[in-house]
Amino acid sequence: MTRPIRFPSNFLWGTATSAYQIEGSPLADGAGHSIWTRFAATPGRIANGDTGDVACDHYRRWRDDVALMRQLGMKAYRFSIAWSRILPQGTGAVNEAGLAFYDRLIDELLANGIEPMVTLYHWDLPAALDDRGGWLNPDIADWFAAYARIVFDRYDDRVRHWVTLNEPWVVTDGGYLHGTLAPGHRNAYEAPIASHNLLRAHGAAVQVYREIGRHQIGLVVNIEPKYPASDAPEDVAATRRADAYMNRQYLDPVFLGSYPAELKEIFGPAWPDWPARDFDLISQKLDFIGINYYTRNVCRHDGANWPLQVAPVRQPQATYTETGWEVFPQGLTDTLVGFKRRYGDMPVYVMENGSAFYDPPQAAHGRVHDPLRMDCLRGNIAALAAAIEQGVDLRGYMVWSLLDNLEWSLGFAKRFGIVHVDFATQRRTPKDSALLYARIVASNGACL
Numbered sequence: 001m002t003r004p005i006r007f008p009s010n011f012l013w014g015t016a017t018s019a020y021q022i023e024g025s026p027l028a029d030g031a032g033h034s035i036w037t038r039f040a041a042t043p044g045r046i047a048n049g050d051t052g053d054v055a056c057d058h059y060r061r062w063r064d065d066v067a068l069m070r071q072l073g074m075k076a077y078r079f080s081i082a083w084s085r086i087l088p089q090g091t092g093a094v095n096e097a098g099l100a101f102y103d104r105l106i107d108e109l110l111a112n113g114i115e116p117m118v119t120l121y122h123w124d125l126p127a128a129l130d131d132r133g134g135w136l137n138p139d140i141a142d143w144f145a146a147y148a149r150i151v152f153d154r155y156d157d158r159v160r161h162w163v164t165l166n167e168p169w170v171v172t173d174g175g176y177l178h179g180t181l182a183p184g185h186r187n188a189y190e191a192p193i194a195s196h197n198l199l200r201a202h203g204a205a206v207q208v209y210r211e212i213g214r215h216q217i218g219l220v221v222n223i224e225p226k227y228p229a230s231d232a233p234e235d236v237a238a239t240r241r242a243d244a245y246m247n248r249q250y251l252d253p254v255f256l257g258s259y260p261a262e263l264k265e266i267f268g269p270a271w272p273d274w275p276a277r278d279f280d281l282i283s284q285k286l287d288f289i290g291i292n293y294y295t296r297n298v299c300r301h302d303g304a305n306w307p308l309q310v311a312p313v314r315q316p317q318a319t320y321t322e323t324g325w326e327v328f329p330q331g332l333t334d335t336l337v338g339f340k341r342r343y344g345d346m347p348v349y350v351m352e353n354g355s356a357f358y359d360p361p362q363a364a365h366g367r368v369h370d371p372l373r374m375d376c377l378r379g380n381i382a383a384l385a386a387a388i389e390q391g392v393d394l395r396g397y398m399v400w401s402l403l404d405n406l407e408w409s410l411g412f413a414k415r416f417g418i419v420h421v422d423f424a425t426q427r428r429t430p431k432d433s434a435l436l437y438a439r440i441v442a443s444n445g446a447c448l
């Protein structure tokens with residue numbers, strides 16, 4: 001008989017989404033272009049020519065989607081605010097209609113007993129700011145802080161959990177190094193600058209929150225634990241570089257006030273000497289850390305693989321998702337326990353965790369059977385319990401994602417939702433994984 005799984009009585013079980021991936025109507029009611037409306041309009045950038053022009057039509061179906069969360073018994077909902085709905089030019093004139101949309105959403109969530117958890121930036125930079133250099137312009141810390149102030153002023157009376165940035169690593173690696181995400185740059189000199197300015201902007205927003213905010217603010221990072229393919233020194237060194245580049249590049253400056261030494265080794269002359277004052281700004285005290293966990297990486301040295309000289313080693317016995325990620329729940333426990341060991345004890349939320357699998361056409365009676373996603377969910381939630389048993393102060397868990405949605409450059413084909421979306425009709429159908437998650441939430445994690 002396995003010991004019952006224990007979650008705190010006020011554990012926040014929920015789901016997560018982001019504005020550009022679900023809302024649609026990106027230019028409605030005075031909103032401005034973002035780097036993603038631009039990227040989507042550039043042929044070849046998003047698979048199948050998919051765009052966020054309609055997506056899940058959440059901008060118009062938000063009330064029904066909140067009702068769906070209520071039906072599933074969700075306790076919380078993590079979503080992002082589209083900066084260019086609030087400030088169409090990124091700075092300057094405020095768009096009241098944009099503020100009003102999120103007012104309605106937040107009020108509806110609260111009326112249904114669902115805790116709103118709001119991300120200020122989930123990758124959709126106003127295009128007008130990109131025209132002024134975007135994350136490459138150091139002024140963006142002030143632009144972001146001004147946007148944050150407007151949003152805090154408007155919603156802090158109702159929103160108690162704020163996130164400054166979602167996954168600065170993906171913004172930088174995808175948007176500035178490999179060019180797979182908006183704004184689509186491929187430049188090893190730009191990437192460190194963008195990454196550093198993201199962290200400066202994060203710190204500037206936290207400073208504003210400390211002036212006017214009454215609740216909690218944190219940062220969300222994607223953490224992918226790295227394991228050496230062998231104990232050969234070159235594989236161990238490669239693993240250390242990979243961990244420094246993807247994980248410690250963000251957590252070290254925020255919690256330890258300096259970058260890992262490996263980054264100078266990786267980027268060489270492309271790695272600037274940063275002014276010390278920046279780290280005072282970046283390492284503002286946080287109320288919680290948000291961690292997005294999807295998979296792990298087994299690393300080997302590969303001298304030909306720019307810039308890290310690391311190659312992933314596929315695990316023959318493992319299950320892999322449609323995005324090519326190994327299903328490895330132990331990595332979630334290792335990530336949470338590892339964070340506590342390196343950075344100390346602080347409240348932690350798993351702000352994203354999920355999997356993309358091919359979902360068969362709707363079976364009889366409108367059911368959508370997704371056994372692989374159900375297995376993932378069970379394994380990851382058991383992994384959370386193991387972390388709690390090892391002393392991690394875990395406060396909540398958000399499944400990525402509530403709805404099948406626009407998986408950025410991969411388009412709509414990669415389905416992460418626990419609720420199926422028929423994009424031709426916008427019909428929502430809870431998958432078997434949603435029904436399982438509803439039972440898990442109702443039992444506070446007891447029934448897996």
Ligand SMILES: N=[N+]=NCCCCNC(=O)[C@@H]1[C@H]2[C@H](O)[C@@H](O)[C@H](O)[C@@H](CO)[C@@H]12
Nearest residue numbers: 018166167170222224292294295352407
């Ligand atoms: N190699 N590799 N490894 C795994 C690294 C994961 C990096 N991508 C993410 O974390 C993104 C996060 C994003 O917030 C969301 O907007 C995306 O829809 C999900 C799903 O893709 C995840």
